[in-house]
Amino acid sequence: MNPSSPRGVVDFAQAPLTYRENGMSQHKFNVGQKVTFFQRAIGELPGSGDPVASPEPYEVTRLLPAVGWEFQYRIKGAAKGQERVVTESEIAGTA
Numbered sequence: 001m002n003p004s005s006p007r008g009v010v011d012f013a014q015a016p017l018t019y020r021e022n023g024m025s026q027h028k029f030n031v032g033q034k035v036t037f038f039q040r041a042i043g044e045l046p047g048s049g050d051p052v053a054s055p056e057p058y059e060v061t062r063l064l065p066a067v068g069w070e071f072q073y074r075i076k077g078a079a080k081g082q083e084r085v086v087t088e089s090e091i092a093g094t095a
Contacts, residue, residue, distance in 0.1 A: 027071045028088055033060045035075060035091040037084075056080065057094065 029035060037058050038051035057078045064072035070087040077083075 027063045027073070029060050029063075029073060029091065029093065031060050031063060034058070034078075034094045035060060035073075036094055037075060037086060038090050038092070051090070056082075058091070060091075 035058050037054040037056075039054055040051050054077075058075040059078060060073050061076045061083070062074035064074060064085065066072070067087070070089060072085055072087055073091065074083060074085055075091065
C-alpha cells in the first residue's frame with residue numbers, strides 16, 4: 001500500500017505484481033458471448049477431478065470484478081434461463 005493512500009485502499013501502481021503485468025487487465029469474454037459452463041461435483045475442490053461441461057449453452061450477461069486473481073461473470077442459460085455467477089476458469093468460449 002502507498003502510505004499516502006487512504007487506509008485499506010490498494011495503490012495498484014505500487015503493487016509488486018499488478019493485473020496488467022499478470023496479463024489480467026481485461027476480461028477474456030464479452031457481454032453477449034456464448035460460453036460453455038463447466039460444472040464440478042458438489043464439494044469438489046478445484047484441481048481435484050475433471051469438470052463436466054453443461055449441456056445447456058450460456059450467454060454472458062454481465063462482467064464482474066475479479067475475486068483474487070480471476071474475473072467473474074454473470075451468465076444465463078439459453079434454455080432454462082437460469083442465471084449464475086462464475087469465474088473465468090469455469091467457462092470457455094463456444095465455436
